[in-house]
Amino acid sequence: MSYQPLLMNFEEAAELRKTLGTDTLLGNALARDIAQTDAYMADVGIEVPGHGEGGGYEHNRHKQNYIHMDLAGRLFLITEDSKYRDYIVDMLIAYATIYPTIESNVSLDSNPPGKLFHQTLNENMWMLYASCAYSCIYHTLSDAQKQQIEDDLLKQMIEMFVVTYGHDFDIIHNHGLWAVAAVGICGYAINDQASVDKALYGLKMDKVSGGFLAQLDQLFSPDGYYMEGPYYHRFSLRPIYLFAEAIERRQPEIGIYEFNNSVIKTTSYSVFKTAFPDGTLPALNDSSKTISINDEGVIMATSVCYHRYEQTDTLLGMANHQQNVWVHIAGKTLSDAVDAADEIKPFNWGSLFVTDGPKGEKGGVSILRHRDSQDDDTMALIWFGQHGSDHQYHSALDHGHYDGLHLSVFNRGQEVLHDYGFGRWVNVEPKFGGRYIPENKSYCKQTVSHNTVTVDQKTQNKFNTALAETKFGQNHFFKADDDTLQGMSGRISDYYDGVDMQRSVLLAEIEEFEKTLVIDIYRIKADAEHQYDLPVHHSGQIMRTDFDYQVESKLKPLGADNGYQHLWRVGSGKVDNGSLVSWLHGNSYYSMVSSATQDSEVIFARLGATDPDFNLRSEPAFILRQTGQDHVFASVLETHGYFNESIEASVGARGLVESVTVVGDNEVGTVISIHTTTGNTYLYGISNQAEAAQAGAHSVTFAGESYTWTGAFAAL
Incomplete structure (x- = not known):
């Protein structure tokens, strides 16, 4: 079988399967995800609401749908339980049935609306996670199911992002990161390399005016600091790692984890190093007071940095504080190391000065x-x-x-x-x-x-x-x-x-x-x-x-x-x-x-x-x-x-x-x-x-x- 899921191949899924039921960080994360996903599938089932305002019922239902499709995709590969596969199929078909006919939502700010959400940022996130889930079940679908999901849903979303709102696609900004990651991951999932290339190199294909590589080149200072501050910085880590993992698996010749002097590692460490001793992130610029290193993007970053870059005691201390790992082969590497450690001290990045500005x-x-x-x-x-x-x-x-x-x-x-x-x-x-x-x-x-x-x-x-x-x-x-x-x-x-x-x-x-x-x-x-x-x-x-x-x-x-x-x-x-x-x-x-x-x-x-x-x-x-x-x-x-x-x-x-x-x-x-x-x-x-x-x-x-x-x- 030549097609492999985007973020976890079948051999890796088998390795993660061995941790089911274990009292480890990964075993506990899997138990949590299984309980959460099973409850959502039983309580909500397949519900595709109409339009709603930001933060309202409809908004949150669409959001929870993509979150649980993504969880179900990985759980299907790991547990091999077909109920997770069937849930994703039914959900994607339900969205594909209505998506071509619904009008755009209503935007109340400067960001253009999607069809599901009041701003395209949320629509980018929906497509990204739905595409990850789709890649987990792709090998089980009939040609008719693939055609309906791709033609009536995913390809129409790509068209919205790169054509209808093409003027926003190449912005160098955390919204732009989500846009290129969503289109790139979706392109990989449906075998559309042309869309992947736009996501990587920008609509002009020049690697400068837009695209993922331009984002990694221009968003961060040499020390990895992001000008909007830690709150928006940690939000950018999720699309960075999700897309980077897909790139590394589909196009390893790009060397994404070494790109621009390993900027992915540098910018991750910039977030890690600014955290207060209790793990919360300082409020620089617009910032929530509750965001911490327990954020999903930071958990991904901790796992992948330990798996792909360096295996340090400080990262073990971070993982021990988080009491969580990414459900991924990188998370297994980190979970195994925590489980094997005799003693783990609280993380401490020491004193440091982090520069701001592109240079x-x-x-x-x-x-x-x-x-x-x-x-x-x-x-x-x-x-x-x-x-x-x-x-x-x-x-x-x-x-x-x-x-x-x-x-x-x-x-x-x-x-x-x-x-x-x-x-x-x-x-x-x-x-x-x-x-x-x-x-x-x-x-x-x-x-x-x-x-x-x-x-x-x-x-x-x-x-x-x-x-x-x-x-x-x-x-x-x-x-x-x-x-x-x-x-x-x-x-x-x-x-x-x-x-x-x-x-x-x-x-x-x-x-x-x-x-x-x-x-x-x-x-x-x-x-x-x-x-x-x-x-x-x-x-x-x-x-x-x-x-x-x-x-x-x-x-x-x-x-x-x-x-x-x-x-x-x-x-x-x-x-x-x-x-x-x-x-x-x-x-x-x-x-x-x-x-x-x-x-x-x-x-x-x-x-x-x-x-x-x-x-x-x-x-x-x-x-x-x-x-x-x-x-x-x-x-x-x-x-x-x-x-x-x-x-x-x-x-x-x-x-x-x-x-x-x-x-x-x-x-x-x-x-x-x-x-x-x-x-x-x-x-x-x-x-x-x-x-x-x-x-x-x-x-x-x-x-x-x-x-x-x-x-x-x-x-x-």
């Missing part, structure tokens, strides 16, 4: 990680890449946020300083049809919704996408070779007219502290005086401060626009010599101790103002507000203590950091001082010089005291 020239994301003796990981991330939108490719590529120099922090199993993520109730039809809510623009994308400085209550780059697309940050320094003191720094220029900013973050392991200190030095150079707001978005309850504050008896928004209209002013207090704000989150206490200039203010806020449809989550924040021309915010985040209400335990509710002071700042360097309740003082110097001068010696004098150090930063 790695447009800033990026810096990540510092520190694992302590209790195997608890502290992770700090600052973002200063390009805006996550680029209309030179397509109007749909519009997920960028105005968040240059945003800071996120994670430890003790939770995100401590966080990003709101996107404003969207995915597939919840009453909430704006499950699409992006208006507040995504009016709050979530605005600078004040991020942990970075806003100037005069405005948003970076005037909330102008075209302007923002011309800007990007620069790496100032990154050094992580000493686990006791690591540092990273980024710069942005003219995100506000006449204002340059530099943010430097250190992770300092100091013996008297329970946890690594996160030291944040935010330096601003301006050509005029401004109001500077540094928001701190956290979770949990405020425990104490070291300054007096007043709580508002009547709530009012903090401003009229730029996201401030969505923040209630809950309370505020004046500070002169610094501030301490401490809060309880989960079982841990956190204290943010900050420097302050004369007549500064701390504002306590809560999200939810000017929100008539209750679209936004109610979350707390506080804002460090200071005025001046050139300015430095210096803060230390200390993790301390333990709280357990069930046993009435509260230990270490007060931290050790008493004050943080900016000793001095000039073009050579910035020096800060951290004073503790135990009488100790810790000094740190940060280089403000260009990269070429950072490695050398630095000498500064402030208030008659001289400070010297070597390198980009140092403990003095």
Whole structure:
């Protein structure tokens, strides 16, 4: 028999059959898929609904149909149970019967509609998975069945994507990835090499203007980062791996897994390496707060990277965290390795800087990680890449946020300083049809919704996408070779007219502290005086401060626009010599101790103002507000203590950091001082010089005291 299923040949299916009923990652995945598919077949059967809105009943039924056809296809090959084959045949025939006669659905946004769904993206996904299922049963079908399914369904779908909507087929974008993967996989499934070639090389067949190879060449930075951020990046991994596996099996001479310096591996690792220690992905640009390395695309990537690229302990740690593998021969390789391992440690990708931009020239994301003796990981991330939108490719590529120099922090199993993520109730039809809510623009994308400085209550780059697309940050320094003191720094220029900013973050392991200190030095150079707001978005309850504050008896928004209209002013207090704000989150206490200039203010806020449809989550924040021309915010985040209400335990509710002071700042360097309740003082110097001068010696004098150090930063 010359025809083989696309993603799993008959010999591989026989190998997977041996794992049925075993207590392994693959055996458990198979048991789950069998239970899920059997239940769906019994409860729903063959139902082909009509049109519906995004996220509505019809939408979800079409989606569940393709998901379960795909599962049934692999289960048929593995179990050899004909009920799965019969289910796919009946479903595909049912769709083929109605598809030629139905009109296009109705689109409520800029994406063109399909016949089944409100946008062609979902139709691409349907065809891709249906084609995978079709390839699993192809060898069992009569010629008449093949003709009906191909002529009345699959070929008509290809015609829609490459002809009717040909102007969108070659877009370099995550939607474009799904389009080319769907057409390519369908082409392989129905033996239509002409369609496969269009999917591989683009409609012009030039390998540049479109097609899968152009996507792999142009979508990612040299470090594999995708400009729209991890949320849309992980969504792109599924079509990449599904199509790559089909290509490798049908046209191995292309060498798809080695293409462009093994970009498939590089871009997968970029997603893996940005994950927080609990596996969730950071919210950069439009992002769900719940997406993690348990996502289907990341599970595929973990399995295939281990099977085809390298077999590392870190990938074993990822798989052990996921407690899942792809039901595929690659998943079996990984599952067997996990089963055979004596010990698997939690995954840890270490500290790293990941470049953004097609040539790695447009800033990026810096990540510092520190694992302590209790195997608890502290992770700090600052973002200063390009805006996550680029209309030179397509109007749909519009997920960028105005968040240059945003800071996120994670430890003790939770995100401590966080990003709101996107404003969207995915597939919840009453909430704006499950699409992006208006507040995504009016709050979530605005600078004040991020942990970075806003100037005069405005948003970076005037909330102008075209302007923002011309800007990007620069790496100032990154050094992580000493686990006791690591540092990273980024710069942005003219995100506000006449204002340059530099943010430097250190992770300092100091013996008297329970946890690594996160030291944040935010330096601003301006050509005029401004109001500077540094928001701190956290979770949990405020425990104490070291300054007096007043709580508002009547709530009012903090401003009229730029996201401030969505923040209630809950309370505020004046500070002169610094501030301490401490809060309880989960079982841990956190204290943010900050420097302050004369007549500064701390504002306590809560999200939810000017929100008539209750679209936004109610979350707390506080804002460090200071005025001046050139300015430095210096803060230390200390993790301390333990709280357990069930046993009435509260230990270490007060931290050790008493004050943080900016000793001095000039073009050579910035020096800060951290004073503790135990009488100790810790000094740190940060280089403000260009990269070429950072490695050398630095000498500064402030208030008659001289400070010297070597390198980009140092403990003095």
